[in-house]
Amino acid sequence: MAEHKHGSMDITTQEKTFEGFINFVIRAVIVILCAVIFLAIFNS
Template identity: 60%
Template sequence: MAEHKHGEMDITVQTKTFNGFIKFTTYSVVVICFIALFLAIFGA
């Protein structure tokens, strides 16, 4: 079994995926808050 060396693996794809997930989640929460605010104000 080979020795594991911390920080040697290329993680660019995982980093891009994580950043995309965080961005999508942030935008989704903002949109949901605006929808909830709209419904609270106009009482739909």
């Protein structure tokens, strides 16, 4: 087996993927909140 050295792996791709996921979640939450506020205002 290959010897593993902690902290030696290149994780730039994982970091970019995680950053994209977080940005997607933030935008999705904003859209959902806007939809809920819109429904609360105009559905009465």
